[in-house]
Amino acid sequence: MNTAEIREQFPILHQQVNGNDLVYLDSSATSQKPRAVIEAIDHYYRSYNSNVHRGVHTLGTKATDQYEGARDKVRKFINAVSMQEIIFTRGTSTALNMVAQSYARANLKPGDEIVITPMEHHSNIIPWQQAAKATGATLKYIPLQKDGTISIEDVKLTVTANTKIVSVTHVSNVLGTINPIKEITEIAHAHGAVVVVDGAQSTPHMKVDVQDLDCDFFALSAHKMCGPTGIGALYGKKHLLESMEPVEFGGEMIDFVGLYESTWKELPWKFEAGTPIIAGAIGLGAAIDFLEEVGLDEISEHEHKLAVYALERFSQFEGVTVYGPEHRAGIVTFNLEDVHPHDVATVLDGDGIAVRAGHHCAQPLMKWLNVSATARASFYLYNTEEEIDKLISGLQKTKEYFTNVF
Template sequence: MNTAEIRKLFPILHQEVNGHPLVYLDSAATSQKPVSVIEAVKRYYEQDNANVHRGVHTLGSRATDAYEGARNKVAKFINAKSTEEIIFTRGTTSSLNLVASSYARSACGEGDEIVLTPMEHHSNLIPWQQAAKATGAVLKYIPLQPDGSIRLEDVEQTISDRTKVVAITYVSNVLGVINPIKEIAAIAHRHGAVMVVDGAQSTPHLKVDVQDLDCDFYALSGHKMCAPTGIGALYGKKALLQNMEPIEYGGEMIDHVDLYESTWKELPWKFEGGTPIIAGAVGLGAAIDFLESIGMDEIFRHEQQLTAYAIDRMSQIEDLTIYGPKQHRAGTVTFNLGDVHPHDVATVLDADGVAVRAGHHCCQPLMRWLNVSATARASFYLYNTEDDIDRLVASLIKTKEYFGHAIG
């Protein structure tokens, strides 16, 4: 299926914004949804809507089958050993908070270490700050190279025998850096630490194999991979999950309850208290079907071509600064245009129908490392084309001229 055929499957792309055909370059924030996902959610609400696991009636059985079927698809998509290792959550943020609140607060003590990088999204930073405050653990940071990448030599020097948790993003939402997670996990394990991976920006774009990476926990969000908002998953190795306590209590996650004591269900349900996000899970399953019909390797190849083309075209604009490595990066190009504020850049682009992100991208420590207050960001996905990038470049040149920064 070529890109033109893929684009036809995304209804939202076929509209005008401010009198111009929409160019959507903000998929790192949230991806658009294909017809198959929209129809799957619609069909669930029209035909199968019921609570799961509790009723014996037909609708309840169909809803349960759809919900657990989606769990099975997630497990296969990231190559987990079993569905017991897949916990449905609201997304990457909820998944990382679960690990930090349940695992880290039990595993860490005074003087133990939690190792991060300065490129982490706030969702993979603040939970560990709170865990450190609660346990007396200390935070350590792997230093970044000038292009924003990390060296394994620095990983070796930062992780020690006091390290209990190493939590790193697979792909930076700002720099596009693809971190060597497998190699970092091996170093972490040699020191007895667990490897936690923020997979929000990697799962939609790379073929992920959690067994090959040998990570202990892996968090993902559905809305960045063509699924609805409000649904995601946490992968955890079974032995670790079995020894962790739930952080939400209530219906569905219990085995036996009396007036003074309660016991929990087996995996994965002990972590899924209350009515789950059933329609979201159905949509996530449909999104996985869609992505697999295209092929993750093909999606990655397409994005690599677009990113190389974008960097080449954008590099020709005088006074435009691109952040992150020039090669071996995901489909995100973060930039600043002279001294024009990124919000002003995004506003002018929006007037031309080009949607990009502007701000600190939930990475304030990284912005300070870059010595900027904010940046603009164009991010690509399987439905973007070189024509989209040409529109971006033309609008950037217009923006530059509008603010009085003549080219040449």
């Protein structure tokens, strides 16, 4: 499937914004949805809307089959061993909070260490701050190199015998840095620590194999990988999940309820209290089908070419600062000299070009970059080099406008 054929699958791309063809360069915030995902969700509500697990009638059985079928699609997509290792959540943030609230608080004590990096999304910082406060553990950071990468030597220096948890983003949502998770995991495991991976920015764009990475937990969000909002998943090694207590309680997750004591269902359902996000899971399953039809290797190669092309175009543009390493995912974060990123994004929006502006839920990283905010263009399987050309033209227009005005 070539890019033109892929674009045909996304209805939202075929519109004008402010009188111009839409150029959507904000997939790191949320991706657009192909027709197959939209139709799968619509079909559920139109044809077999029912609660899962509880009923024996036809609609309930079909809904349960589709819901649990989506779980198995997630398992295969990231190469987990068992469906019991896949917990449906509201997204990456919920998944990371679940590990921090259940596993971390039960296993940490004063003197223990939690190790993360300054490039983390707030969702992979705040839960660990709170866990450290609750347990008396110490929060430590692996330092960044000048280009926004981390060195294995620094990992070895930061992770110690006192380290119990290492939590790292697979791909930075700001810099596009691709972190060496497998090597980090080897170091952490050698010290007896567990490894948590924020996979929000990697899962949509490259093949993920949790067995090969050997990470202990892995979190993902559907809405960044062509799926619906409000659904994601936590992968956890079975023996770790079995040792953890639920953080939410109610229907669906119980085995037996007495007046004063209750017991929980087996994995994965003990972590899924209440009516689950059924339509979301079905949409996630359809998104996985779509991505696998296109091919993750093909998506990764396409985005790499776009990133190389974008960096080349930006290098020819005077007055622009680009942040991050040369080898990166399909993200280019930048600032236009003497123009606030919000003004950049506003002018570009007038030309129908959607980019993100702000701190990108990464304020510690903004401080490390010595800026208050940046603009970010992020690419996905449906973007083209022509759209990058339009971005550069829009930035030239923005620069000329603010030069003439001020």
